[in-house]
Amino acid sequence: MTVNDDSFTNWMHREEIAESMIPIIGKLHREQDVNVLLHSRSLVNKSVVSILKTHRFARQIAGEELSVTETMPFLRALTTLDLGPSQIDIGMLAATYRADGRGLSVEEFTAEAVAGATGENKIERRASRDVVLYGFGRIGRLIARLLIEKAGSGNGLRLRAIVVRKGKGQDIVKRASLLRRDSIHGQFQGTITVDEANGKIIANGNEIQVIYSDDPTTVDYTAYGIDDAILIDNTGRWRDREGLSKHLRPGVSKVVLTAPGKSDVPNIVHGVNHDTIKPDDQILSCASCTTNAIVPPLKAMADEYGVLRGHVETVHSYTNDQNLLDNYHGSDRRGRSAALNMVITETGAASAVAKALPDLKAPITGSSIRVPVPDVSIAILSLRLERETTREEVLDYLRNVSLASPLKRQIDFISAPDAVSSDFIGSRHASIVDAGATKVDGDNAILYLWYDNEFGYSCQVIRVVQHVSGVEYPTFPAPAV
Template identity: 50%
Template structure:
């Protein structure tokens, strides 16, 4: 190792306890170019600062020390602004207000990954706290099984945290945080106030209800103030964080976080639409199989989805292309889409075949999207890969909504074909958490929502 590397390593190691205390004791989230500084990984911080070599780590340490000594907290601190200021003050913080309890209705693939993200060691989610999970009781050992499924995951590995099942009190304890497990088969059965939960944000992960009327049942229950759907929704705003989250208003009590594919492609399409304009296009997503398919040939309401998922490529439909226009209205009617489910358990790729309004080149498009991936505005939404040997499993655990495979970009005049990898489970879950953070960090003034940027 070089002396420079060892010096940087030493500086980064000195930041870990500061970040830990700021997050744990002061609910202060620290960000650089829109990316959260996690206190649980020296390697993660080294990789982050390696992308921004101009950052003075000694100055970073001083900023964090000042924030700790001044007791700043319950908010988000942007390092770029803090490093530019001579003194650290409350004015640099994105205030979060009171802590909002979060309820996860459903605890399947997305529900468990949301819980992992919200409760991750080293990750601060100021403004909200996971308070409860609502599920149907599956067995006498249900609570222990829920804890095990959260801790051990065949795709995402063993959770780096402490998970315990408190059977007597019917709760999970994740990294010291008690999370009430409420057993119910219908939303109308639950009284959240009786469980000590008021003013909560509920995230429906079941996909059982996708329209406004169906999801309104949650709002009718005591203790729930807002609902987020983790699927495309009808009669509600479909929000792709980083693209149209500024459309959220105070009166929006029910919102959709759209789909994993819509989140993967919309940020990139928004950049291209702004730069070149898009005449038309087709989106083909090659998607990992999911739990709504059969593992062995059997009856299914979707004929092809009834065929064995782990040994077939299965043609199916996707509404992701049409859903893009809900976030980018100028693309209404311009995109078609279809999907092929393939025998991989996670990570998908979207192929964007676009007719642009202006001619361009591979180099120009790649440079544009690389710059976007490094911007504070879209760093969480657009990733950039130039790895010559990249394959799908490399993107398991990716926190970006979508990652451009730059070596596969094709351009002929105004016709462009782009390939976008996405972890359809974890990357999407990170987008949902970003939306949740924004909702819990918004302040209502005179019927309007004053938005504050989240990660």
């Protein structure tokens, strides 16, 4: 047998194991509300090849490939336990077991590591929480995809309605089509049908009522059977407490804004300050995509090295706020063609840092350049640290943060030398540290942070909504503090 034959046989063997993982992962998700992860990446509803690629990606952050032959025993061990709703990272189980050294069996180690999700410790399944999307543009449709994806177990968040201004001719059909096909993010994973007679879009069995209105004060959501809902405002039309309070109508109890909030509206970056949300908070903001990209790594660096000052320069994909071709625009420069120019503009991300990280006293400045790509941006974060360090130390630290810290869902890490922006379309992290581009000289550090300003940000919004609704299930093994 040749070397090539050996490699192919090995691939076929791993394919077979990955294929046998799929029904186990699906059953845990549907019947016990357990989301199986691998280094913070969900394996639910993934194909054989996707599962294998996710395992292989581990070499980018952990330094070596993780094999399905290593993780499968832990997945099987989970099926023997009385698990409650939770997220369980089999990649972390395998990694921590390898370093444990106590001689425990896989079954014993797994039972101990996830004890907080079993028996008397397990939390009860919660009733679904209604969600309404006010606006159905780029972010609204991606949030809709995520909500539908996460409705598989029948619990958690339930998308009940979208509120839009009525367009001309076959409005609901066209909106369903935009949900079904996306030029950047590809096909919707599932089936979508339209019930024009009742004004509904039906996606993977989820009935979504389409409500037409251009004034939030005119909608009574209880008329559609919606109760105690979290409304996500994707329009950015209202950004202060007075304006957003218009959404607090019958059937809606909380409002989440997908843009930076003004005045006293809390700006929340999940993973950093989501634990400051009070149970009686009715209005909050998820800040901006750039704020979500820079605040987690900024916090990580401040915690370890201290930060005296910083500057962030974002090279940002163009957005719908810009003109396709030169035309009048209320803002300077944004009237020029987004597809043909680099456009200098402002970013509020630097000033928003103070709201998300009030204990960070270091001044942070910022600016932005819009460039002719439709999605994925990069933030160049230049920091003056309180102590000197080395590039190797910083990279080892950020790699560990991405693997085993409370920020592991926010910060990803990649060491590929040829990575470019399109490689990060669909990333569910708030930002990805590019190891190859990182520069450190004494007490100066420059981090290059990729981020999918559409999808990664939408995932952050969903995490905040899950936290607010009480359906943010605990993760095991627990990340290191």
